[in-house]
């Protein structure tokens with residue numbers, strides 16, 4: 001299709017032809033069905049989109065924050081702890097790829113443990129390991145080489161680079177995003193199926209009208225256009241309403257907070273608020289394709 | 304009278320030509336060995352008993368049916384070779400008055416009459432005067448806003464005739480145009496057909512109303528074709 005005729009096509013689709021619109025009688029039932037289906041699907045699509053964006057952000061954040069930080073634990077008898085900590089810090093500073101290394105102070109360690117043991121626990125009385133926070137550079141350090149060296153020189157050191165528990169989390173966030181994307185595709189597919197049914201019902205209900213139009217010399221494209229235009233505009237307006245309600249729902253959700261964690265992060269941020277605007281357009285496209293196919297098939301079956 | 308003009312295009316020996324045509328609906332042969340040529344500007348009647356195949360023959364002429372054997376040529380084109388869009392264009396060149404009229408019941412009479420203009424993408428605003436004149440000609444000016452189900456039999460037939468000529472076709476095919484109207488109205492409809500013929504249009508009318516044919520013979524040179532025993536015969540002066 002040349003861009004010229006496509007533009008003309010799009011123009012008639014949007015502006016339409018009042019007279020051409022009148023030749024097919026308005027059909028209340030299929031119109032309402034299409035509006036409702038498009039609205040409901042757009043509503044669901046907004047949440048799926050929000051979920052996909054939020055899980056994407058979550059995956060990035062986890063991957064980012066956790067990737068850069070590692071912890072070195074020193075399990076040593078109290079009298080050797082300070083010496084081993086000193087030795088470990090020295091090694092870390094010499095290791096390429098380590099941006100900084102810093103031993104937690106006793107107060108910081110107490111704060112970390114407070115949620116488990118309550119405040120005011122005398123840490124000195126407990127065999128709590130000394131923690132060293134290691135911040136990685138980009139590119140990072142060679143974890144295996146570092147472990148070997150620590151093993152040799154600081155017997156009580158255990159390097160915990162968070163990879164073990166970070167990966168499943170990031171993976172979970174990624175699959176959540178994939179699920180959301182699959183949901184959007186399924187929603188589009190289900191809407192296409194419903195509109196195909198509605199378009200077929202409308203074409204069947206108007207069999208007589210179509211016959212008369214053909215008798216007076218209407219070409220298939222003209223007849224199809226009358227149906228395609230209706231269903232496309234209905235899907236567009238239904239989906240716009242559904243999207244508006246969906247966005248209102250997302251907007252009314254409490255803002256992201258540390259306590260709520262992931263759930264409260266379910267929303268749009270910045271330009272993300274513009275993304276749902278694509279949903280009605282997608283709905284219209286789905287309706288356009290579904291009705292075009294249904295009309296082509298049915299008109300082709302007529303003599 | 305825009306709707307009354309003819310294309311003036313050179314059409315050769317025949318506008319519509321049936322060549323050794325045969326047709327059946329899947330059962331026994333309904334028509335066989337039918338050959339006829341409709342010369343430009345001619346007036347033909349098609350008669351025969353009910354069920355003889357008059358409507359079938361007309362449908363073959365305007366391409367609504369495809370012959371099982373033989374050939375149909377319209378405007379020097381083999382109808383069999385036309386694709387769906389070309390067939391639609393052919394229908395615009397042949398005005399058809401169907402036996403049961405066939406209107407869109409949700410549109411007022413004037414829009415039904417304008418339907419061929421609408422579907423061929425013409426601007427109705429520019430055709431307004433032409434439309435009004437046509438409505439006057441068929442005597443439906445004061446019924447233009449009525450819906451088809453509200454029309455009487457004669458009004459329906461006149462509206463159907465008006466719709467068939469709105470695109471100023473060269474050929475008008477009418478199937479029982481006086482089917483369910485009284486004698487006076489049938490004379491009125493005949494008058495309209497005769498006027499169209501005088502404008503140069505080729506007319507083919509299926510009817511079993513012999514008095515209509517007799518009345519016409521006083522006004523125009525009309526040939527009478529009769530379907531009898533699956534064949535098409537040229538009827539003599541016995542009518």
Ligand SMILES: Nc1ncnc2c1ncn2[C@@H]1O[C@H](COP(=O)(O)OP(=O)(O)OP(=O)(O)O)[C@@H](O)[C@H]1O
Nearest residue numbers: 328333351352353354355356357358359360402511
């Ligand atoms: N679509 C169809 N399928 C099968 N048979 C058909 C079909 N249409 C018509 N027939 C049969 O073909 C025969 C001819 O029908 P047609 O309508 O051409 O007759 P006609 O001469 O126009 O009759 P009338 O004067 O009653 O209008 C009839 O026996 C009819 O039952």
Ligand SMILES: [Mg+2]
Nearest residue numbers: 357358402478
């Ligand atoms: Mg008949």
